[in-house]
Amino acid sequence: MSQTIPLSQPSSNPRKIPSVVFFEHVGELVAQYGADPLLKQLNELYSKYKFMEAQLQRSKQVLKAKLPDITNALEMVEYLQSTQEEIKVDFQLSDCIWTKAEIPQTPSVALWLGANVMLEYPHEEAIDLLRKNLANAESALESTDEDLKFLKEQITTSEVNLSRVYNYTVISRQGK
Amino acid sequence: MAAPSLDILKEDQVRINKYSYLNMQNHEVQRELKINEEKVNALQDALDELEIAMESEVRIMIGESFVLCSEENALSRLEKLRDVKKEELNRLRAQAEISQKEMNALKTYLYAKFGSSINLEED
Numbered sequence: 001m002s003q004t005i006p007l008s009q010p011s012s013n014p015r016k017i018p019s020v021v022f023f024e025h026v027g028e029l030v031a032q033y034g035a036d037p038l039l040k041q042l043n044e045l046y047s048k049y050k051f052m053e054a055q056l057q058r059s060k061q062v063l064k065a066k067l068p069d070i071t072n073a074l075e076m077v078e079y080l081q082s083t084q085e086e087i088k089v090d091f092q093l094s095d096c097i098w099t100k101a102e103i104p105q106t107p108s109v110a111l112w113l114g115a116n117v118m119l120e121y122p123h124e125e126a127i128d129l130l131r132k133n134l135a136n137a138e139s140a141l142e143s144t145d146e147d148l149k150f151l152k153e154q155i156t157t158s159e160v161n162l163s164r165v166y167n168y169t170v171i172s173r174q175g176k
Numbered sequence: 177m178a179a180p181s182l183d184i185l186k187e188d189q190v191r192i193n194k195y196s197y198l199n200m201q202n203h204e205v206q207r208e209l210k211i212n213e214e215k216v217n218a219l220q221d222a223l224d225e226l227e228i229a230m231e232s233e234v235r236i237m238i239g240e241s242f243v244l245c246s247e248e249n250a251l252s253r254l255e256k257l258r259d260v261k262k263e264e265l266n267r268l269r270a271q272a273e274i275s276q277k278e279m280n281a282l283k284t285y286l287y288a289k290f291g292s293s294i295n296l297e298e299d
Contacts, residue, residue, distance in 0.1 A: 024184065072239035075238050076241070087245070088244040089243045090235060149197055157192075160189060160192060
């Protein structure tokens with residue numbers, strides 16, 4: 001019959017990730033719950049944290065990849081807004097194929113919103129929208145970073161807990 | 177009977193966690209630093225080439241396309257970009273130095289307290 005050892009607790013993390021319980025004296029814990037159940041549950045908790053960390057790292061990469069798209073679009077729209085005459089560009093038609101275009105003075109631009117939807121906006125609105133998207137992406141990145149920092153703490157504490165319990169069992173076995 | 181090194185104070189755990197976090201952050205800062213340095217060098221090269229070339233009109237990269245514009249425009253845009261990137265570079269370098277100092281201090285303390293029971297090296 002295994003009992004759930006209280007190894008984690010609710011935390012103040014905004015995404016409700018539980019935090020690891022820290023215990024000062026390993027001996028008491030081992031005496032209360034037994035080394036094997038302790039090690040098993042500590043390992044489970046540790047794997048859960050590692051899994052979450054991998055997930056967050058992946059979503060961080062995705063977010064980071066999105067940022068250049070937004071900044072490139074913003075750069076171009078701001079430039080279009082600043083020029084008073086038509087501009088000549090070389091743009092990428094397809095992979096390895098570039099072509100020239102003359103862009104006359106236009107009051108609006110079309111922004112790709114995803115899901116096969118493109119919307120036309122006057123320059124100002126386009127810039128506002130892009131800036132908002134950029135701010136959202138950056139703040140999502142920030143919260144992911146915050147969570148990763150929190151997770152790192154829990155993972156380090158879990159690793160230390162694991163090694164302390166293990167060392168304790170080794171030493172107490174040697175003592176016998 | 178628990179060996180003394182198995183009982184850890186909460187504040188020491190906090191120190192270990194801090195070291196671990198600083199280490200992770202330092203890796204990221206180093207990566208960003210490298211990217212940023214390359215960017216600054218590329219911008220500086222572009223500026224140098226621009227001066228040598230002495231064309232009246234050049235193509236400058238905006239977003240993902242190349243826009244034809246006058247040399248002065250290109251020059252001022254590139255200079256602004258380079259200065260912005262240089263500032264970022266300095267900020268990153270300062271951050272790296274601060275975390276490096278903190279990490280060294282933590283390392284000294286933790287090694288002094290735990291000796292060989294703890295390993296803080298990169299593997």
